[in-house]
Amino acid sequence: MPTLVWGACLRAAWPRPELAPFPGGAFAREGIVSLCCQLGADRDAVERAVDRVLPEADLLAVDGDELRLGAAVAALPAVVVEGLRRGHHLLPALTAGAQAGDEPASVVPPYEVPTDVEPAHEAPDGYVMRSVVATLETARRPVPWGGLPMLGDPAMRSMVEQALLPCGRQLLRTADGNWVTGFCDPVVEALVDEGVGTLAAEDRAVLALVLLHTVAIPRAQGRHRHSRWTGEGHTVTLAALASNRKISKTSMRAALRRLRAAGMVAETTTGRYLPGPALDRMSEARSNLLWEDLILVGRPDGQLAAAIRRRRGLAVAVLSDGGVAESPTETDRR
Incomplete structure (x- = not known):
């Protein structure tokens, strides 16, 4: 099904095979869905391909109801593009007036490579x-x-x-x-020192809560066995996050919107939150620092937390009741 849908998208964005397919033109989402349904495809499967499967493969870029070819099309080898040109007339085409732009759909004959041009065997x-x-x-x-x-x-x-x-x-x-x-670690340090691209304190706190509920707690219970932040599908609801009384529900909702825009948090269709794809762009060293932050937050009075503080050179204040005062973590200082 995704192959049929992408073929229709490719034809809609690329009406002239003698030109390069990327970036192509914009076209309407509903036109693609209607065309594929007319060809006998299941509407739910078509919409799933348009909204999730093809964008995740970067073969399609979605902007509301407007669609464009994704960045992965720019990486297609020359031999693949040449093959697509030859079969361009076989791609499913939108009817006249259904695609974006002023140029209506037309019947395109099979593409032929000019006799005086060598076929491309590989791109530079x-x-x-x-x-x-x-x-x-x-x-x-x-x-x-x-x-x-x-x-x-x-x-x-x-x-x-x-x-x-x-x-x-x-x-x-x-x-x-x-x-x-992702950014190189020295560049990350320089950006942090300048305060460029860093999260606000409230956003960091909400991100820490999301990671505690979706990674740290499941890991302690033996349900999170993946080394990646996004390796498991554990989620948390806004109601569970709002049980932390230090941040209001309104502020937490606003912070989650900002974190979603930054890719730090993702949201499922059922309104549940989980770690976002931007966390995959961290180097191994930065990821380890974030794991240590969760230890400092989750069990600040433990031996491992004390060792982390000593290595980072963080002062530890002992309270009158024998507890450990909260000290800034690596995430807080950033």
């Missing part, structure tokens, strides 16, 4: 490298290994890393073998 390395970087930097979630097979080539991987380095970015691989980019 520079083009492939830029396409890979564009795909990784615009992807909301880690890109599966199969989505960027060119990164299996050490030479291409080195080119991508060298291209990212002047921007302060680095190529990262998740525990699942997927690809993602």
Whole structure:
């Protein structure tokens, strides 16, 4: 089903096969859904492909009711684009007036490569490298290994890393073998010192609550066995988060909106919250610091928390009742 839907999207955004398919033009969501349903597809399956499957693969970009081709299309090898050109006339087409823009749909004959032009066997390395970087930097979630097979080539991987380095970015691989980019640790330190791109105190507190409920507590109960923050599907409701009386429900709702926009928190269709895809962009060192923060918050008077404080050079104040006073964690200082 996603293949049919993407074929219709590709034809709608790319009416002239002699041109490059990316970025293409915008087209209407309802036109694609109606076309696929007319071809016998199940409407729920079509909508699922449009709203979730294709955007997650970066083959489609969604902006309300307007759709465009995703950044992954820019990374298609030249031989794939050439094959799509040859079969362009077979792609399902919207009827006249159903697609966005002034140009109506038309019957396009089979594309033929001019006799004086050599067929492209492979794209230049520079083009492939830029396409890979564009795909990784615009992807909301880690890109599966199969989505960027060119990164299996050490030479291409080195080119991508060298291209990212002047921007302060680095190529990262998740525990699942997927690809993602993130800031280099020295750049993170510099941005934090300047207060650039950091979360407000209230947003950090709400993020800590989400991680406690969806990661730390399930992990302590033996239900979270994945090393990634987004590796399990444990969720928490707004009502459970609001049981923390230090933050009002209104402020918490506003903080969750900001965290969702930043990709730090995601929301399911049932109104439950879980860690967001931006956490996958952290390096292993930054991820370990966040794990330590949860220890400092969850069990501040434990031996492990004391060892973390000593290593970080944090002062520990002992209260009159023998407890440990709250001290700023790594997340708080950022």
